[in-house]
Amino acid sequence: MEVTTLIRTVGLDLLKPALPQRQLDGHKGTFGKLLIVGGAVGYTGAPYLTASAAVRTGCGLVSLGVPKTIWPIEAAKCVSAMPFPLPEKNGMLAGKALPQILEKLDGCDVLALGPGLGRGRETARLVWELLKTEKPLVLDADGINALSGHIDLLDARRGRPTVLTPHEVEFARIGGDLSRGDRERAAQDFAMAHGCVLVLKGHRTVTASPEGDVLVNTTGGSGLAKGGSGDVLTGVIASLMAQRADALRAAAVGVWLHGRAGDLAEQELTAYSVTPEDVVRKLPDAIREILE
Template identity: 35%
Template sequence: MTQASETDWRASLPWPGADAHKHARGRLGVVSGKATQTGAARLAARAGLRIGAGVVRILCPPDAAAVIAPAIEAIMLTPFGSAEALAEAAEGMDTVVIGPAAGVNDATQANVRALAGTGAALVVDADGLTVFEGWPADLFAVLDRDDVLTPHEGEFKRLFPDLLAKGREAAAREASRRAGAVIVLKGPATVIAGPDGRLAVNGNGVPWLATAGTGDVLAGMIGGLMAQRMDSFDAARAAVWMHAEAARSLGPGLISEDLPERLPLVLAALYPQAG
């Protein structure tokens, strides 16, 4: 086990070269919920853009497009009307985030399965996890080792009801083995576990993150780093650390919308030329 300090993953952060262009920096998709539930996807998408993904696109149900379009600028938008259409819209994406306010319904299950067949790495969060309560094997069957699940303890219990009694570190390790994917067990000391046995515990958590929407930002950050082809385990622990550093710099009064705007300062301090 290692602490998730910046020294462990700093050398693998995906900085752009002098000849970089937007597509070389990675393509990230974020699936939105219905028209009344679009904020979570917008938070995740903005975080993915801020952390360096070159192209970010929100994929949304048709009724949500008119709500999202006036609220985004550099982020692109594609409506979809079925799981098959979602898979087509995700063609060519490096990573897709699904779950934030997606809806706990059959459509979300179908959308996760459809995206799993696209070749994009997945970050599955929130409703994308809860919707498989009672059927965790159905989710695990479509995952691979590059995918990341980001549960808080409540969501974790829905998929792994027997594990938390073992302690958070042992639970995350066993959950990662069962799922065959990276697990980010969120909390004051977030645990990141990989299916290859790697385990890290984040040591810089702050209480200001206990507010609505911060998990959506984290999912977008992880997805943004993965879209830039950073190893999924390293992307998860790097994002967890940077998420907390951004929160620490903001302090009391933090709301989730603040976090993406603080990422340039966190990234600047990590940039090789800054040291």
């Protein structure tokens, strides 16, 4: 069946009602509990950036499960999040980490899976098992790569809030079709076929829903073209989901905030000098623009 693509750009009219409200009498539990699973030897920055962005975007409690070898690094860096060590093999998370992850996840609202995870058979199996969770899920980086050849595991999540955040290479690995050069239609086709919210990163990032909604972002520039920027985006989206935003709204608002924070960092530092940490630092200014 032919599907008409109705493309909307993401503006403040959409963002204002979509940003989760802050209750005056709320406490840290009110504003969501997020579990981030990722990290590997050589990839210590990714989970830290995801956690930092999640806290900065308002999540009440952020836990961070990482391989035990890098846990001391994360513990030293993450002042506002709570890293904990997990079993590992060859510097990456091992399959026997699963029971501890599930125990921690039981007390959390959302799982962000993949930042800095690394690529290996055992970590892929871990991803496959965690995809079975009933919890809302944001899948990024090597969490997405683990779906290559196993897209049926994503299909099985239909009906459960699931956000994927691939760049174009990752998108192609899991069956995304960009051969027509139409990013909006490719994102829509994938989201509808697999029952997920698809955030296709790049210039004018496209967010598509299982129902066929297509939202094109207009913020962000070349200052975001740095390793670690995607980890920040994952943290923002997962934080908003933990604060009870639905998957599409969390993705659309998260992409806009991430891009706008990058724009503000560029104004201060130039596109050459922006780092992902600068983007995290500018998130409050981007949030303020929605609130005003």
